[in-house]
Amino acid sequence: MTLRDPGNVTAPSRTLWGDAWRRLRKNKFAIAGLVWIVFIVAMTLSADLWVPATFGDPLAINTAPGASLAPPSLEHPFGTDKLGRDVFSRVVYGARVSLTVGVLAVSISLAIGLLLGSLSGYYGKFIDTIVMRSADVFFAFPYILFAIALIAVLGPSYRNVFIAIGILGWPSIARVFRSSILSVKENEYVDAARAMGASDLRIMVRHIMPNAIAPIIVYGTMSVGGAIITEAALSFLGMGVQPPTPSWGLMLSDAKSLMFAAPWLTIWPGFAILTTVLSFVLMGDGLRDALDVKMKD
Amino acid sequence: MLRYAVRRILQMIPVFIGVTIILFVLRAPGVLPGDPVRMITGERAIPESLREQIIEKHALDQPLHMQYVIYVRNLLQGDLGESYQRGRPVVDIFAEKFPNTLRLAVAAIIVEIVLGLTAGIVSAIRQYSFLDVLLTLSTSVLVSVPVFWLGMLFQIFFGIRLKEWTNDAFYLPISQMSSAQFPDWVHLILPAITLASVSTAYVARIMRSQMLEAMGQDYIRTAEAKGLKRRTVVYRHALKNAMIPVVTFVGIDFGVMMSGAILTETVFSWPGVGREIFLAVGQRDWPIVMGGVIIIVVIIMIINLIVDLSYALLDPRIRYGGGAE
Numbered sequence: 001m002t003l004r005d006p007g008n009v010t011a012p013s014r015t016l017w018g019d020a021w022r023r024l025r026k027n028k029f030a031i032a033g034l035v036w037i038v039f040i041v042a043m044t045l046s047a048d049l050w051v052p053a054t055f056g057d058p059l060a061i062n063t064a065p066g067a068s069l070a071p072p073s074l075e076h077p078f079g080t081d082k083l084g085r086d087v088f089s090r091v092v093y094g095a096r097v098s099l100t101v102g103v104l105a106v107s108i109s110l111a112i113g114l115l116l117g118s119l120s121g122y123y124g125k126f127i128d129t130i131v132m133r134s135a136d137v138f139f140a141f142p143y144i145l146f147a148i149a150l151i152a153v154l155g156p157s158y159r160n161v162f163i164a165i166g167i168l169g170w171p172s173i174a175r176v177f178r179s180s181i182l183s184v185k186e187n188e189y190v191d192a193a194r195a196m197g198a199s200d201l202r203i204m205v206r207h208i209m210p211n212a213i214a215p216i217i218v219y220g221t222m223s224v225g226g227a228i229i230t231e232a233a234l235s236f237l238g239m240g241v242q243p244p245t246p247s248w249g250l251m252l253s254d255a256k257s258l259m260f261a262a263p264w265l266t267i268w269p270g271f272a273i274l275t276t277v278l279s280f281v282l283m284g285d286g287l288r289d290a291l292d293v294k295m296k297d
Numbered sequence: 298m299l300r301y302a303v304r305r306i307l308q309m310i311p312v313f314i315g316v317t318i319i320l321f322v323l324r325a326p327g328v329l330p331g332d333p334v335r336m337i338t339g340e341r342a343i344p345e346s347l348r349e350q351i352i353e354k355h356a357l358d359q360p361l362h363m364q365y366v367i368y369v370r371n372l373l374q375g376d377l378g379e380s381y382q383r384g385r386p387v388v389d390i391f392a393e394k395f396p397n398t399l400r401l402a403v404a405a406i407i408v409e410i411v412l413g414l415t416a417g418i419v420s421a422i423r424q425y426s427f428l429d430v431l432l433t434l435s436t437s438v439l440v441s442v443p444v445f446w447l448g449m450l451f452q453i454f455f456g457i458r459l460k461e462w463t464n465d466a467f468y469l470p471i472s473q474m475s476s477a478q479f480p481d482w483v484h485l486i487l488p489a490i491t492l493a494s495v496s497t498a499y500v501a502r503i504m505r506s507q508m509l510e511a512m513g514q515d516y517i518r519t520a521e522a523k524g525l526k527r528r529t530v531v532y533r534h535a536l537k538n539a540m541i542p543v544v545t546f547v548g549i550d551f552g553v554m555m556s557g558a559i560l561t562e563t564v565f566s567w568p569g570v571g572r573e574i575f576l577a578v579g580q581r582d583w584p585i586v587m588g589g590v591i592i593i594v595v596i597i598m599i600i601n602l603i604v605d606l607s608y609a610l611l612d613p614r615i616r617y618g619g620g621a622e
Contacts, residue, residue: 029434137315140598142553144560145590148578152586153323229443233560236445237575252446256564259449260457270446278441285437 023290030286033279040276044095051093056086058093058246069262079264081254087264090246091272097247098228098276101162105227106220108166113173114216120174121181121212122204132178135171143168144233151239161240165227176219180212187211214291218284225280232273248273301609309598316594320587321368377588382580387588391570398562398569402554404482404489405496410547413497417504417543422531424509432501439498448491448564455487492561496550503546507539514538541612545604552600556593 014022024030052058055076062068062084070080078087120131138146147164154160184190185208193207234240235249243250248269255265287293343351352358359367371377377387416436420429460468469487470479511517512535520530559571566572570589577585 029437133311134315136312137319140312140316140594141319141590142556142593142597145556145574145593148559148574149320149323149587149590152578152583225441229441232443233445236443237559237563237578239578249443252443252449256449259453263453266446266449266453270443270450273443273446274438274441277443278438281437281441 020287020290024286027286027289029282030290033282033286036275036279037283040095040279041099043092044099047089047092047096051089055089058085058089059244060085069258071262072264078268079262081251081262081265082258087251087268090251091248091268094246094248094251094269094272095276097158097241097245098231098273101158101165101231101241102224102228102280105162105165105169105231106223108163109169109173109223110216110220112167112170114177116170117174117177118181118204118209121178122185122200122208128178131174135174138168138171144230147230147234148237148239151234156234156239156242158241158245161231161234162227164234165230169223169227173216173219173223176215177212180215181208184208184212215293218288218291218293221280221287222284225277225284228280229273229277298609302606305602305605305609309602313595313598316591317369317372318365320591321365323587372591377591378584380577380582380585382577382582387584388592390573390585391589391592394568394570394573397567398558398571399555401485401488401492401558401562401567401569402551404485405492405554405558406547406551408489408493409496409500409550412493413500414504414543416497416501418508418531418536420501420505421508421512429505433505436498436501439494442494443560444491444494444558445560445564447494448487448561451487451491452565488561488565488567491565492554492558496547496554499550500543500546504539504543507542508535511535511539541608545608548604548607549597549601552597552604555600556596 056062062080064084067080067084068082070076070084072079076086076088078091080086081090116131120128141149146168150164150167151160154164190203190207193203198206231240231247232249232252235247236253238253241247241250243254251269252266255262255269259266357364375388379386380390383390416432420432423429455469457468470484512531514535517530517535520534521527525533556570558569559575561567562569562572563575570593574586574589577583577589
């Protein structure tokens with residue numbers, strides 16, 4: 001009788017990322033989130049091919065009698081709004097705005113946050129003090145109010161929304177990356193690289209960053225969800241994307257006065273925000289477990 | 298303790314200076330392109346005399362650093378400028394709205410503590426049970442819900458649908474003005490639950506992970522070895538030690554809520570600080586917006602200070618632990 005199945009003894013060598021993917025695959029919630037995101041992206045990317053032809057142009061105002069505020073039907077699965085525009089079509093096109101803002105805002109946060117976080121963590125001392133105290137100043141503001149104040153100055157528009165959200169996101173990224181770098185920096189392989197005469201830049205890029213990046217992947221994923229919800233909130237308050245661009249937050253803002261007469265205007269854009277943000281949160285949770293990142297809740 | 302308090306207060310100074318610099322840059326006339334007077338007055342056409350008055354008051358003809366000094370001096374004297382739509386001091390407007398915001402915040406904190414703690418403790422005691430998975434998933438959902446949407450759904454369901462289904466027998470008021478026959482606190486129910494929703498999820502998550510950590514400690518094993526009942530172990534020993542991070546979170550959250558829940562107040566037409574800022578945004582009344590932001594930042598800083606100091610008082614480890622890093 002053999003104690004071990006010989007197949008298991010020669011298990012294929014795995015990379016960190018292969019391992020992580022294997023663990024992620026087992027997390028049902030994370031996979032559900034991933035599937036939903038892929039589905040939304042596919043819907044909105046292919047929208048030009050089928051949505052306007054089937055349900056109507058998201059911007060086309062229809063003044064024909066009965067076209068305005070029509071309840072959900074086969075022709076208009078999510079009903080129509082005050083201007084007779086198809087809500088389903090606007091929700092599908094709204095995904096473009098939300099996902100674009102989410103990804104661009106987080107990219108800006110990452111660009112600033114990774115740069116400042118790595119300088120802060122790697123060099124410490126004076127640079128660290130400056131960067132971390134500036135982060136404290138940013139944390140002193142309530143997030144949404146800071147965004148409003150920024151946009152009040154920049155002027156409300158599609159572009160300024162992701163710029164504002166992006167600028168406000170850097171301190172968290174910088175903090176997470178800094179503490180990650182601080183723990184990686186102590187490893188012997190960093191000393192070894194230094195002893196071999198590697199430059200600061202090389203040590204940073206080749207030895208520290210790859211080992212310190214996992215928490216950023218987790219945090220960045222969740223941040224996309226956060227940026228989407230912030231864009232919706234800002235647009236809801238009239239400080240975000242401007243009409244007639246279909247944005248989920250803006251649609252809810254229009255729905256507010258018609259909440260009781262036409263509840264479908266409220267339900268679907270909100271449902272879209274909820275499920276999309278939730279997908280990013282679940283993905284983030286799954287990645288945290290898969291990459292074995294320890295983060296505060 | 299005194300040394301800790303002094304150090305903690307001194308730490309606030311650079312943050313406050315940073316905050317004022319940012320707000321100065323944002324609202325400061327002349328820093329950003331455009332007519333500085335227009336930045337203050339908005340789109341409205343103004344007479345030349347008022348224009349000169351504004352230039353003099355904000356020292357717009359002075360160099361930038363002087364303008365900043367004057368801005369901070371006004372700030373420290375409690376002068377946040379006047380609303381251009383209503384011609385009243387910004388401080389007075391907010392003082393009037395503050396009690397409403399405070400009431401809503403207190404109600405929301407109660408909801409947050411009761412529901413959040415219960416969910417967190419239940420999850421921790423029955424780790425990996427169906428209930429735990431369900432509660433953990435619901436916290437993820439709650440974190441992802443846009444609060445203003447939740448507020449709208451509550452109004453549709455509890456305000457209208459429930460009223461229709463029960464033939465007016467049972468429903469909840471959806472805005473303060475709508476129906477006078479309810480006692481005062483009933484008006485608070487929906488806004489408070491809405492405002493508390495996201496925080497409740499965070500409290501539940503923190504509580505769960507803290508409880509699980511506490512239950513794994515040596516003193517818990519000791520307590521069990523002494524033959525104490527499980528109830529006693531859980532509530533007297535584990536819970537007490539798991540509470541500290543939760544209470545810190547709730548304290549900080551209280552500051553954020555008091556400072557005006559702009560989305561919740563807007564959706565429920567609640568006449569508080571947040572809604573005032575929302576209305577000012579719509580009217581491009583920047584003194585109210587910028588003044589509101591600085592008031593709120595100061596309130597939050599003070600509350601965070603109180604939270605930190607009371608913890609240092611209760612937990613010697615914080616006092617002697619050096620920095621807050």
